[in-house]
Amino acid sequence: MRGAKIRRALIASAVVLCTVLTVSMGAAPSILAQAPAVEEVEGIDKAAEVEIERRFNEMRREILDDRADAIGWWLSGVALLLTILAIGVAAGGYLGIKRLQAIAAEAGESVETARGYAEEARKMVDEMRRHGEDAGQLLRGMGSAGSGAAQVMAGEDTTRDPGRVGASAIAEARQLADDGQIDEAIERWRQIASVAAGSNDELAALAHKSVGDLSEHKSRSIAS
Amino acid sequence: MTGQQSRAYSLPRAGLQREGLADARAALAAYEQAIRLRPDYAEAYSNRGNVMCNLGQYEAAIADYDEATRLRPDYAEAYSNRGNAKAAFGLSREAIEDFGLAIQARPDYGVAYFNRGLVKSGLGAYEEAAADFSEAVRLMPEFASAYYEQGIAKAGLGLQQEAVDEFSWAIRLDPRYVEAYNSRGVAQVGLGRFEAAVADFDHAIRLRPEYVEAYNNRGLAKAKLGRHGAALADYDQAIGLEPERVEPFYNRGAAKERQGDYEGAIADYDQAILLQPDDVEAYRNRAVAKAALGRTAEARGDFTAALELVARGG
Numbered sequence: 145m146r147g148a149k150i151r152r153a154l155i156a157s158a159v160v161l162c163t164v165l166t167v168s169m170g171a172a173p174s175i176l177a178q179a180p181a182v183e184e185v186e187g188i189d190k191a192a193e194v195e196i197e198r199r200f201n202e203m204r205r206e207i208l209d210d211r212a213d214a215i216g217w218w219l220s221g222v223a224l225l226l227t228i229l230a231i232g233v234a235a236g237g238y239l240g241i242k243r244l245q246a247i248a249a250e251a252g253e254s255v256e257t258a259r260g261y262a263e264e265a266r267k268m269v270d271e272m273r274r275h276g277e278d279a280g281q282l283l284r285g286m287g288s289a290g291s292g293a294a295q296v297m298a299g300e301d302t303t304r305d306p307g308r309v310g311a312s313a314i315a316e317a318r319q320l321a322d323d324g325q326i327d328e329a330i331e332r333w334r335q336i337a338s339v340a341a342g343s344n345d346e347l348a349a350l351a352h353k354s355v356g357d358l359s360e361h362k363s364r365s366i367a368s
Numbered sequence: 369m370t371g372q373q374s375r376a377y378s379l380p381r382a383g384l385q386r387e388g389l390a391d392a393r394a395a396l397a398a399y400e401q402a403i404r405l406r407p408d409y410a411e412a413y414s415n416r417g418n419v420m421c422n423l424g425q426y427e428a429a430i431a432d433y434d435e436a437t438r439l440r441p442d443y444a445e446a447y448s449n450r451g452n453a454k455a456a457f458g459l460s461r462e463a464i465e466d467f468g469l470a471i472q473a474r475p476d477y478g479v480a481y482f483n484r485g486l487v488k489s490g491l492g493a494y495e496e497a498a499a500d501f502s503e504a505v506r507l508m509p510e511f512a513s514a515y516y517e518q519g520i521a522k523a524g525l526g527l528q529q530e531a532v533d534e535f536s537w538a539i540r541l542d543p544r545y546v547e548a549y550n551s552r553g554v555a556q557v558g559l560g561r562f563e564a565a566v567a568d569f570d571h572a573i574r575l576r577p578e579y580v581e582a583y584n585n586r587g588l589a590k591a592k593l594g595r596h597g598a599a600l601a602d603y604d605q606a607i608g609l610e611p612e613r614v615e616p617f618y619n620r621g622a623a624k625e626r627q628g629d630y631e632g633a634i635a636d637y638d639q640a641i642l643l644q645p646d647d648v649e650a651y652r653n654r655a656v657a658k659a660a661l662g663r664t665a666e667a668r669g670d671f672t673a674a675l676e677l678v679a680r681g682g
Contacts, residue, residue: 337401345405352402353412359395360419363388 313339321358326365330358388422395419410439414446417453426457437469444474448483455487463487478507482514489517494524512541516548519555528558546575550582557589565589580610584619591623599623614643618650621657630657648677 317332337351399416402409417432433450437443451466467484470477485500501518508514519534535552538545553568569586572579587602603620606613621636637654640647655670 341405349402349406349409349412352398352405353409353415356395356398356402356412356419357415359391359398360415360422363391363395363419363422365388 317354326358326362330355330362333358392419392423408439410436410443410446413439414443414449417446417449421449421453421456426453429453430457442473444470444477444480447473448477448480451480451483451487455483455490460487460491476507478504478511478514481507482511482517485517485521489521489524492524494521497521498525510541512538512545512548515541516545516551519548519551523551523555523558528555531555532559544575546572546579546582549575550579550585553582553585553589557585557592562589562592566593578609580606580613580616583609584613584616587616587619587623591619591626596623596627612643614640614647614650617643618647618653621650621653625653625657630660633657634661646677648674651677 313332313336317329317336320326320329320332333351333354337348337355340348340351342348396416396419399412399419402412403416406412413432414436417429417436420426420429420432430450430453433446433453436446437450440446447466447470451463451470453463454460454466455463464484464487467480467487470480471484474480481500482504485497485504488494488500489497498518498521501514501521504511504514505518515534515538519531519538522528522534523531532552532555535548535555538548539552542548549568549572553565553572556562556565556568566586566589569582569589572582573586576582583602583606587599587606590596590602591599600620600623603616603623606616607620610616617636617640621633621640624630624636625633634654634657637650637657640650641654644650651670651674655667655674658664658670659667
């Protein structure tokens with residue numbers, strides 16, 4: 145009779161303990177069993193106490209095991225999530241690095257190309273300086289290549305250094321004019337004016353003036 | 369001798385052909401751009417002025433040359449070009465001043481001497497013109513036009529042999545200088561060398577088959593040689609090429625008159641008077657022709673008209 149009472153009390157304690165533990169895990173129902181009064185288990189012998197203690201410990205171990213299992217599951221879930229996250233980050237990082245490497249390679253190529261252009265521009269500048277004086281002489285030459293009237297009307301061209309850019313184009317325009325290919329020469333000067341506009345107004349002005357001189361020369365050629 | 373000669377026209381000419389107009393407009397647009405980019409671009413102003421001259425817009429041209437010389441007070445070419453524009457605009461005295469400024473800016477500027485000589489020659493100041501052409505020849509010994517204009521000035525001074533020599537120099541420098549052949553022919557006529565003159569006119573016509581003045585002048589030289597039929601053929605040719613020219617009508621009328629073709633002569637004089645109503649000699653010759661036909665009243669009327677024209681300074 146007394147043993148049955150003790151068992152009931154133990155079970156009730158265990159249920160309370162389990163309930164408390166479960167609640168502390170946050171997912172248990174909120175139904176609480178009523179625990180019996182402690183006075184009902186007075187006069188328990190030593191062996192029973194040991195047995196009770198043993199069972200209590202056994203239960204506690206089971207509860208702890210359950211708890212450990214739950215924590216284990218949670219940790220596994222978290223680990224899985226972290227793994228997935230890590231894999232994602234790693235993949236993203238890998239792709240990002242690959243992209244950065246491609247951009248770096250592209251930038252390197254651009255730098256090389258730019259160096260090439262810079263070198264070309266430097267050569268053009270040198271050539272331009274060499275031909276700078278000749279550019280003015282060309283137009284004077286064309287004026288004197290026409291009729292007597294053309295000589296009278298020919299104006300003196302600028303002797304200023306026309307500046308940078310397009311030395312070979314100027315040389316080509318000059319050659320075309322010398323060869324009598326006036327339309328082509330005009331086109332070349334127009335290109336020079338277009339390229340120089342904004343960056344070298346002095347040269348652009350010279351180019352426009354050359355277009356004017358050639359067009360004027362052409363108009364007189366047709367008139368005569 | 370009518371003295372019709374063609375002169376190298378070094379002053380700006382107005383009236384470009386349609387294609388030339390398009391190019392001139394393109395040139396103006398290009399100069400605009402050049403000036404926009406470089407407002408101190410004296411050369412662009414000066415050359416835009418040249419285009420304006422070609423288009424006959426002399427006032428605008430002069431304004432451009434003004435700006436060019438303001439920007440560059442030593443700009444000899446701009447002064448010279450402004451002189452050309454002013455001469456074409458009828459401002460001969462101011463033009464001469466501009467050429468003087470050009471020479472002052474650049475004493476070895478032969479073109480300015482040449483241009484000043486042209487204007488002076490045009491004013492009949494042949495002595496001064498000859499001095500300028502001499503300087504032009506000295507500075508530009510290969511410039512055929514300077515010899516040619518010197519020849520014109522010498523002929524104007526009555527120095528026909530010197531004129532022939534100058535024209536010959538021009539022809540040596542430029543064997544296709546058609547005006548030089550024509551002008552030398554005229555000078556040869558002045559020296560009484562009609563055959564040599566005909567040879568020069570022949571050469572000019574070979575070089576330029578549509579050369580009206582050369583036909584007219586060859587007709588005159590042939591008439592001097594008594595070859596009236598051949599002379600008439602040349603006048604016909606000249607009239608066919610340019611029916612608006614008065615000289616061939618007048619000369620053909622005179623040739624017909626000498627041949628006794630008074631009716632034909634009167635018809636040509638009619639045309640000459642129609643083209644040039646103040647032509648005193650045409651009235652006088654027509655009066656003679658009419659008198660020869662017995663049309664006394666009409667002849668008297670023509671004489672009266674001739675006398676009135678003379679009285680009015682015609």
